[in-house]
Amino acid sequence: xxxxSDHIDSKPVDVDAKIVNPNLGVVGWLRWFWRQLTSMRTAxxxxxxxxxxxxxxxxxxxxxxDPNGVSQxxxxxxxxxxxxxxxxxxxxxxxxxxxAIYLLLFISLIGCVLPRTKHHIEALQAQPPVxxxxxxxxxxxxxxxxxxxxxxxxxxxxxxxxxxxxxxxARYDRAAGGKGKLKSExxxxxxxxxxxxxxxxxxxxxxxxVGVLIAVGFGGGFGFAGQRAFYEGQAFTNSLIxxxxxxxGRFFDxxxxxxxxxxxxxxxxxxxxxxxxxxxxxxxxxADVTTQIKGEEPQKQTIKVNEPLRIAxxxxxxxxxxxxxxxxxxxPEGNVIFTDSVNFLPQDNNLTSLGxxxxxxxxxxxxxxxxxxxxxxSTGHSGASFSMYPDLIDPQLAFDVYSGDLxxxxxIPRSVYALDTEDMTKLAGRNSPLEAIELKPGESxxxxxxxxxxxxxxxxxFVSLDIHRDPTQGWVLVFALSALGGLLISLFIPRRRMWVxxxxxxxxxxxxxxxxxxxxxxPTLEGAVIALKDKLERxxxxxxx
Amino acid sequence: xxxxxxxxxxxxxxxxxxxxxxxxxxxTLDLAKGASSDAPAGEATKVVVVPERRKLARVAMSLTVLxxxxxxxxxxxxxxxxxxxxxxxxxxxxxxxxxxIVGVFLLxxxxxxxxxxxxxxxxxxxxxxxxxxxxxxxxxxxLPPALQSYWLVIHVFVAxxxxxxxxxxxxxxxxxxxxxxRESAAAAQEKTRLGFLTRLPDSVQxxxxxxxxIIIGFVLWTFTLIAGAIWAEKAWxxxxxxDTKEVWxxxxxTIYAGYxxxxxxxxxxxTRSAWLAMVGFAAVxxxxxxxxxxxxxxxxYSGL
Numbered sequence: 058x059x060x061x062s063d064h065i066d067s068k069p070v071d072v073d074a075k076i077v078n079p080n081l082g083v084v085g086w087l088r089w090f091w092r093q094l095t096s097m098r099t100a101x102x103x104x105x106x107x108x109x110x111x112x113x114x115x116x117x118x119x120x121x122x123d124p125n126g127v128s129q130x131x132x133x134x135x136x137x138x139x140x141x142x143x144x145x146x147x148x149x150x151x152x153x154x155x156x157a158i159y160l161l162l163f164i165s166l167i168g169c170v171l172p173r174t175k176h177h178i179e180a181l182q183a184q185p186p187v188x189x190x191x192x193x194x195x196x197x198x199x200x201x202x203x204x205x206x207x208x209x210x211x212x213x214x215x216x217x218x219x220x221x222x223x224x225x226x227a228r229y230d231r232a233a234g235g236k237g238k239l240k241s242e243x244x245x246x247x248x249x250x251x252x253x254x255x256x257x258x259x260x261x262x263x264x265x266x267v268g269v270l271i272a273v274g275f276g277g278g279f280g281f282a283g284q285r286a287f288y289e290g291q292a293f294t295n296s297l298i299x300x301x302x303x304x305x306g307r308f309f310d311x312x313x314x315x316x317x318x319x320x321x322x323x324x325x326x327x328x329x330x331x332x333x334x335x336x337x338x339x340x341x342x343x344a345d346v347t348t349q350i351k352g353e354e355p356q357k358q359t360i361k362v363n364e365p366l367r368i369a370x371x372x373x374x375x376x377x378x379x380x381x382x383x384x385x386x387x388x389p390e391g392n393v394i395f396t397d398s399v400n401f402l403p404q405d406n407n408l409t410s411l412g413x414x415x416x417x418x419x420x421x422x423x424x425x426x427x428x429x430x431x432x433x434x435s436t437g438h439s440g441a442s443f444s445m446y447p448d449l450i451d452p453q454l455a456f457d458v459y460s461g462d463l464x465x466x467x468x469i470p471r472s473v474y475a476l477d478t479e480d481m482t483k484l485a486g487r488n489s490p491l492e493a494i495e496l497k498p499g500e501s502x503x504x505x506x507x508x509x510x511x512x513x514x515x516x517x518x519f520v521s522l523d524i525h526r527d528p529t530q531g532w533v534l535v536f537a538l539s540a541l542g543g544l545l546i547s548l549f550i551p552r553r554r555m556w557v558x559x560x561x562x563x564x565x566x567x568x569x570x571x572x573x574x575x576x577x578x579x580p581t582l583e584g585a586v587i588a589l590k591d592k593l594e595r596x597x598x599x600x601x602x
Numbered sequence: 603x604x605x606x607x608x609x610x611x612x613x614x615x616x617x618x619x620x621x622x623x624x625x626x627x628x629x630t631l632d633l634a635k636g637a638s639s640d641a642p643a644g645e646a647t648k649v650v651v652v653p654e655r656r657k658l659a660r661v662a663m664s665l666t667v668l669x670x671x672x673x674x675x676x677x678x679x680x681x682x683x684x685x686x687x688x689x690x691x692x693x694x695x696x697x698x699x700x701x702x703i704v705g706v707f708l709l710x711x712x713x714x715x716x717x718x719x720x721x722x723x724x725x726x727x728x729x730x731x732x733x734x735x736x737x738x739x740x741x742x743x744x745l746p747p748a749l750q751s752y753w754l755v756i757h758v759f760v761a762x763x764x765x766x767x768x769x770x771x772x773x774x775x776x777x778x779x780x781x782x783x784r785e786s787a788a789a790a791q792e793k794t795r796l797g798f799l800t801r802l803p804d805s806v807q808x809x810x811x812x813x814x815x816i817i818i819g820f821v822l823w824t825f826t827l828i829a830g831a832i833w834a835e836k837a838w839x840x841x842x843x844x845d846t847k848e849v850w851x852x853x854x855x856t857i858y859a860g861y862x863x864x865x866x867x868x869x870x871x872x873t874r875s876a877w878l879a880m881v882g883f884a885a886v887x888x889x890x891x892x893x894x895x896x897x898x899x900x901x902x903y904s905g906l
Contacts, residue, residue, distance in 0.1 A: 338744060363837050530835065544820075
């Protein structure tokens with residue numbers, strides 16, 4: 058079957074022959090190495106090694122799936138983290154050692170499958186093998202005696218039965234021969250084989266896995282993934298600068314970003330209100346958007362958690378959401394120096410949200426505000442505010458106020474969600490001269506030191522969208538489904554050989570022997586031989602239906 | 603209405619557990635009887651024992667069917683009470699998962715006589731249900747948006763179905779190992795305490811059974827993996843991201859792929875491949891319990 062030599066269906070290699078020939082030479086060694094790599098034992102070992110090598114990635118946070126977890130790990134395990142990092146433990150699935158294992162496995166796989174493909178193509182064109190002389194010794198065997206029919210008639214009936222069962226058949230005649238125990242009668246026989254699809258399926262499965270690997274490898278290279286958060290009323294234009302963060306693949310060309318805009322019209326959250334075990338649990342997120350591909354009419358669409366928006370070859374996913382309070386800051390003369398909705402990041406299940414407003418220009422000093430939004434405000438025993446429900450029932454916005462150097466002039470990129478207070482003085486808020494500023498929607502308050510006023514105009518919601526393009530993911534799916542199909546065929550279609558041998562007896566009657574041999578696991582072999590015998594009897598009119 | 607239904611569900615589940623417990627005892631007694639009859643006695647005594655032995659196993663089997671029906675009712679009521687599929691949190695996974703394990707066991711028994719696995723199946727199911735009902739019971743809450751998808755129905759159901767086949771494959775492989783030990787002891791004329799295995803199929807037959815069930819499980823698992831990737835693409839925007847649960851699904855797939863290869867590798871068929879089948883199921887159980895409960899990942903929001 059051209060399987061590796063240690064496959065259970067292959068003939069055992071003659072060990073002695075190897076020992077008497079130790080002088081292999083370079084080519085010999087390469088052959089030896091190749092044979093080792095493509096052996097069943099090596100494939101098996103690499104498979105198990107791959108399983109073991111995948112384990113650490115589930116124990117230690119990975120940069121690819123949990124970058125914050127990795128940062129935290131470095132904080133929590135100052136001593137061991139750098140050592141683990143040396144061994145690429147935070148990038149297990151792109152590490153040299155993990156890659157080495159799966160690449161070797163795939164080389165081994167290809168090295169095993171290619172010769173089998175060649176062999177299988179030959180087998181598909183070949184005749185079934187010559188009928189063995191002694192059918193009784195085969196694993197499944199049945200025998201019938203027929204009178205009143207000629208051997209040729211019986212054989213023809215057998216051939217027809219096998220043909221109708223979709224066997225490939227060939228006829229072999231055998232003259233009487235042999236002596237003593239090996240003596241055999243003259244016989245006419247038909248040899249049949251079926252289930253070639255079993256090997257075909259097996260090969261499809263393995264090739265499809267190679268296909269998956271290649272498609273996955275290329276997909277990462279040509280695609281991109283970007284994130285963007287924007288609030289109700291705001292629009293997003295699909296271009297590099299519009300993204301908050303952007304991860305291009307190795308071969309990605311940013312000029313291929315399809316030009317379109319997405320405007321968030323409305324973001325609706327539905328909360329559970331009846332089930333007392335789940336009050337306030339969000340049960341639905343719906344983003345109503347207006348999309349417009351350049352040169353086309355605008356379209357109203359929706360994005361939900363399990364229903365991404367597919368637009369111009371990219372996929373847009375709803376991954377996060379939160380509140381964006383609208384705030385206006387005026388200088389002491391009443392001139393507006395800032396008015397905008399600011400995305401606040403949710404801190405807990407009741408959506409206490411934290412955000413920052415930076416005012417580098419327009420006031421007497423640079424001012425920074427750290428804001429807390431409580432969608433439904435309540436006060437605890439300690440007097441501290443908290444949110445008791447995620448929806449906007451009684452929102453309150455509180456500000457700590459800082460003045461000094463915002464650190465924006467040094468050219469260092471700063472997060473819009475964090476305020477570096479190192480070079481700033483706290484003017485209002487806990488542990489400072491003044492209480493924090495607390496505002497309800499529509500209210501205004503003076504900033505400390507006569508710096509100006511702040512107004513809480515209202516609250517919008519924002520969404521964060523993930524925009525992806527993975528040009529090969531369709532191929533990955535096609536290959537994965539082919540692998541599944543190949544697997545089904547290769548595991549459940551039995552491949553077997555059947556023989557019917559017909560001999561004439563001295564008294565003029567005819568004996569027909571049926572026998573079968575499974576190639577690979579086949580629980581139905583015995584039943585198949587009995588079924589063959591029954592059908593043959595019926596075809597010959599020996600039994601009544 | 604919802605509360606009443608879910609209370610009936612709990613009641614039905616506890617009744618099912620009580621019945622499984624009796625079935626477990628009877629199945630185990632049945633196995634033990636096989637041991638006593640293995641004493642070096644004439645064929646005559648064995649013939650006498652057989653009908654009685656069958657009777658015990660048959661009663662146990664009927665009880666298992668009854669337990670299954672009750673558990674099915676419990677699971678359906680839970681589903682109706684929640685107006686969704688009853689496998690959206692740890693308690694419900696355990697309930698549906700064990701229901702399917704018992705279901706697969708009953709189904710396989712229609713084809714082959716596997717009553718000797720009854721102790722294992724009822725024992726495992728009792729253990730898991732006991733843990734789930736006492737440690738992980740949760741009231742019915744609505745599905746979070748991330749789980750609102752028809753893929754929840756397909757992906758999770760097929761995964762649990764695969765688990766059912768892997769569980770029986772594990773039990774058969776364990777029996778196979780013990781049987782191999784008994785057979786070699788018998789060949790060497792040594793005494794063992796494994797006499798209860800005499801009436802079971804021989805080790806080769808057990809291995810064949812195990813293999814046939816595991817390949818079904820493997821195909822279902824492959825489907826689970828693909829369906830999970832399709833769902834992940836829709837919900838999280840990528841089809842594969844080495845999330846902890848994805849990692850373990852992959853590990854399990856690889857182990858069973860190894861098992862199937864081992865079975866056609868000379869020197870690995872038999873005892874070694876049986877060990878792999880057992881390691882595979884251990885990983886399935888690890889994935890279902892430890893990974894769900896203690897590992898951080900995207901799947902952990904499915905609720906305990």
